[in-house]
Amino acid sequence: MHPATSVILFTSLSGLGFGMLFWLGLGFPDVTGWSAFAFFAVAFALSVGGLLASTFHLGHPERFLKAFTQWRSSWLSREAVIAVCGLTVMGLYAAGAVFLGETFRVLGVIGAILSVLTVYATAMIYTQLKTVPRWNQATTPAIFLLLSVSGGALMTNQLWAALPLFIVAIAVQLLAWKRGDQALATSGTDIGTATGLGDRGTVRAFEPPHTGNNYLMREMVHVIGRKHAMKLRVIAIALLAAPLFLLFIPSPGHVIGAVAVLLHLAGVVTLRWLFFAEAEHVVGIYYGKR
Amino acid sequence: MTQLPSQTEKKLGLVIDLDTCVGCHACVVSCKGWNTENYGAPLSDQDPYGADPSGTFLNRVHSYEITPSEGAAQLIHFPKSCLHCEDAPCVTVCPTGASYKRLEDGIVLVNESSCIGCGLCAWACPYGAREMDQAEGVMKKCTLCVDRIYNENLPEEDRVPACVRTCPAGARHFGDLGDETSDVSKLVAERGGMDLMPEQGTKPVNKYLPPRPKDETFDVLAPFLEPVAAEPKGFLGWLDKTLERL
Ligand code: SF4
Ligand code: SF4
Ligand code: SF4
Numbered sequence: 136m137h138p139a140t141s142v143i144l145f146t147s148l149s150g151l152g153f154g155m156l157f158w159l160g161l162g163f164p165d166v167t168g169w170s171a172f173a174f175f176a177v178a179f180a181l182s183v184g185g186l187l188a189s190t191f192h193l194g195h196p197e198r199f200l201k202a203f204t205q206w207r208s209s210w211l212s213r214e215a216v217i218a219v220c221g222l223t224v225m226g227l228y229a230a231g232a233v234f235l236g237e238t239f240r241v242l243g244v245i246g247a248i249l250s251v252l253t254v255y256a257t258a259m260i261y262t263q264l265k266t267v268p269r270w271n272q273a274t275t276p277a278i279f280l281l282l283s284v285s286g287g288a289l290m291t292n293q294l295w296a297a298l299p300l301f302i303v304a305i306a307v308q309l310l311a312w313k314r315g316d317q318a319l320a321t322s323g324t325d326i327g328t329a330t331g332l333g334d335r336g337t338v339r340a341f342e343p344p345h346t347g348n349n350y351l352m353r354e355m356v357h358v359i360g361r362k363h364a365m366k367l368r369v370i371a372i373a374l375l376a377a378p379l380f381l382l383f384i385p386s387p388g389h390v391i392g393a394v395a396v397l398l399h400l401a402g403v404v405t406l407r408w409l410f411f412a413e414a415e416h417v418v419g420i421y422y423g424k425r
Numbered sequence: 426m427t428q429l430p431s432q433t434e435k436k437l438g439l440v441i442d443l444d445t446c447v448g449c450h451a452c453v454v455s456c457k458g459w460n461t462e463n464y465g466a467p468l469s470d471q472d473p474y475g476a477d478p479s480g481t482f483l484n485r486v487h488s489y490e491i492t493p494s495e496g497a498a499q500l501i502h503f504p505k506s507c508l509h510c511e512d513a514p515c516v517t518v519c520p521t522g523a524s525y526k527r528l529e530d531g532i533v534l535v536n537e538s539s540c541i542g543c544g545l546c547a548w549a550c551p552y553g554a555r556e557m558d559q560a561e562g563v564m565k566k567c568t569l570c571v572d573r574i575y576n577e578n579l580p581e582e583d584r585v586p587a588c589v590r591t592c593p594a595g596a597r598h599f600g601d602l603g604d605e606t607s608d609v610s611k612l613v614a615e616r617g618g619m620d621l622m623p624e625q626g627t628k629p630v631n632k633y634l635p636p637r638p639k640d641e642t643f644d645v646l647a648p649f650l651e652p653v654a655a656e657p658k659g660f661l662g663w664l665d666k667t668l669e670r671l
Contacts, residue, residue, distance in 0.1 A: 136548070192543075192544075193541050193542050193543055193562075194540070194541065194542015194543075194544075194557060194561070194562025194563055195540065195541045195542045195562050195563065196541065198521070198539065198540075198541045199541060201520075201521035201522065201523070201539050201541060202520040202521050202541060202543075203520075204520075204521060204522050205427045205519060205520050205521060205522050207427075207428055208427045208428045208429075208516075208517040208518075209427055209517065209518055209519055209520045210518070211518065211519075211520035211543065211545055212520035212521075215520065260518075260545065263518065263549075264514075264518075264548055264549055265514065265551070265625055265626065266514070266548065266549060266550065266551045266625070267548070322624075323624040324551070324622055324624055324625065326489075328621070328622050328623065328624055329621060329622055330489055330501070330503060330621070331619040331620070331621055331633055331635065332443075332489065332491055332501060332635070332636075335491050335493060335499075335635075335636075336491040336492045336493035336494060336498075336499075337491065337492045338489050338490070338491050339489065339490045339491075339492070340487065340488075340489060341488045341489055341490040341500060342487070342488035343487060344450075344453070344482075344485035344486050344487050344505075345479075345482075345485065347477060347478050347479050348477075348479055349479050349480070349482070349556065350479075350481070350547070350556040350557050350559070351547075351553045351556065354544065354547065354548075354557075355547075355548065355553070416548070417551045417622070417625070418550075418551065418552065418553035421487055421505065421552075421553060422487075
């Protein structure tokens with residue numbers, strides 16, 4: 136799949152933002168006044184900024200309100216609905232914490248649940264696609280949720296939670312790659328089933344329908360990026376593991392904290408890039424590619 | 426509404442004969458022509474006369490080679506367009522309700538004025554049957570020429586999809602695949618019509634008729650015909666013998 140910058144930024148930033156909102160809603164840390172203002176400002180900037188970035192790849196962003204209507208069947212619509220609900224509830228909770236110095240815990244807990252549900256809905260947009268076997272497995276929502284909640288814990292300085300979550304996230308990511316590398320081969324879809332001619336002999340794509348490229352090839356048969364995938368995997372895991380070591384420094388302070396966050400974010404963006412670039416869509420089979 | 430109807434009154438679709446398709450791409454051109462001039466946004470081209478031309482098409486013809494374990498390889502031309510699936514994943518993923526499956530005839534359509542151009546439906550289709558128009562920013566797909574098949578302003582023989590009307594080889598058939606007594610259903614039963622990627626669970630309405638096995642001898646009558654070129658006589662005979670001797 137084509138790794139579109141807007142979608143990579145959207146899923147990475149909003150994941151981090153909703154991860155922060157999750158911890159803030161639960162009262163970790165239980166802040167009020169100016170320090171609450173600072174935390175919430177960052178969390179909303181990331182989550183709302185990410186959502187806005189996601190509209191950049193739309194053909195008709197001005198019609199976005201229609202995307203709230205089909206929540207009965209569509210994960211993309213559900214994501215939009217849950218995100219707005221979550222942001223509204225957390226907005227009320229934040230207003231209470233900042234202006235009234237009161238933390239309404241019930242509101243916070245509901246907001247926290249809606250925040251992780253938003254990330255889950257985002258992940259399900261990809262997970263539901265049988266056409267991309269690498270995404271169509273349980274590790275996809277698991278890794279989205281783990282990256283969001285661990286990043287949120289890092290941003291809200293909940294190191295007791297961040298450290299174990301990082302380790303689990305890395306483990307699940309390794310599992311996702313192990314399974315994902317086999318996913319297309321074990322999905323049962325190949326050029327034989329795609330053409331229905333498989334039982335007659337070996338089928339080979341002889342001539343494509345067009346000599347140039349087209350929307351399908353640009354969007355779904357993105358193979359160029361896979362060349363350095365192995366190196367990028369190593370880099371991504373190193374970036375993700377880096378905060379683990381930084382945070383062992385006694386009394387890390389703001390600068391080291393910020394460095395840890397940036398390293399984490401770089402790791403998440405690299406992983407997201409790989410998530411798209413490595414994903415094989417079955418339509419590639421019609422073109423003799425994967 | 427992007428929930429799928431549990432049942433449609435008709436299942437209109439195409440039956441494509443891989444045995445007779447000659448890969449002329451006439452159906453591609455007639456489809457592009459009709460759907461650029463009629464329903465919805467035109468099918469645009471980008472850089473059509475330049476170095477990197479591309480464009481929106483609703484029907485494309487691939488070619489595949491089958492090499493059997495014994496015998497000669499076979500070349501199959503393979504037209505591909507929307508299969509108007511019963512369990513269309515492209516419809517259920519759509520966040521806006523722009524994609525829908527019609528209750529009356531099962532045609533899968535896009536309401537272009539509701540489409541936000543998110544592209545998710547194209548990701549959900551295993552067959553590459555949906556293409557985002559780069560000029561218009563909305564999703565385009567085969568409409569089964571919904572603006573021809575019911576169009577009383579057209580002569581009756583033209584009330585079929587443009588590709589079917591155009592095909593010079595008679596490789597494309599249009600009809601109700603939900604009706605067992607229809608010509609297309611009979612054809613599918615007779616020729617063993619098949620689904621593409623059945624494991625994807627989309628339950629396509631369009632069917633493909635497999636190629637028939639190639640004849641062993643090319644022409645059954647050939648061995649019984651008189652050879653045309655007999656031994657040359659006269660001047661040519663003399664020339665032949667002379668040249669032979671040299
Ligand atoms: S062929 Fe693709 S676009 Fe057409 S109905 Fe099936 S899934 Fe949808
Ligand atoms: S591109 Fe248009 S038709 Fe397709 S899923 Fe998005 S809104 Fe629906
Ligand atoms: S017009 Fe008919 S013969 Fe020509 S490519 Fe299309 S289906 Fe095949």
